[in-house]
Amino acid sequence: MTFKFLRCVLLVGCFTLLIQVVNAQEATQHQTLPTVQITLQDITLEVEYAHTFEQRAMGLMYRKTLCGQCGMLFKFSGSKKASMWMQNTFLALDVAFITSDGVITDIKPMQPHDLTSVGASQAVLYALEMNQGWFAKNGIKVGDKMVIKTP
Structure with a gap:
């Protein structure tokens, strides 16, 4: 159970980071x-x-x-x-x-x-x-x- 929980937390963390990177890239596009x-x-x-x-x-x-x-x-x-x-x-x-x-x-x-x-x-x-x-x-x-x- 601990391994599955850690894997889930890691997956959610990676997904959250990916969304933040995409949002940051999209937000900076207006500068051009x-x-x-x-x-x-x-x-x-x-x-x-x-x-x-x-x-x-x-x-x-x-x-x-x-x-x-x-x-x-x-x-x-x-x-x-x-x-x-x-x-x-x-x-x-x-x-x-x-x-x-x-x-x-x-x-x-x-x-x-x-x-x-x-x-x-x-x-x-x-x-x-x-x-x-x-x-x-x-x-x-x-x-x-x-x-x-x-x-």
Whole structure:
């Protein structure tokens, strides 16, 4: 019984270590994302720019913090009724869905680890994730326009 118990403990320990290594690798991937400058009303931000499938799939997963003026702009492969979810995401976020001409169609809250899809009400090309409450705090609302400085 002692040998089986030790083997089980060792196996669980190895599995836990493997998960920690994978999570650490995934968490550091965000450091290589390009940034893009955007303007919402009179607020100019430098946000991370997820424009490839892999970058969009990773998003803000595994992040434990996000600075007050930080965010991530997702550019989809084409305009569509996009949706987002919060798998492996520890942060409470708001997502603004944005058309190809920069108009915000929706701003929706998203809760950590919630696998419920949060979708745009119409076809959009972009989604901007910011800390939950950031849009309201800065007076950004549906109908406002985002301007992107072309990278």
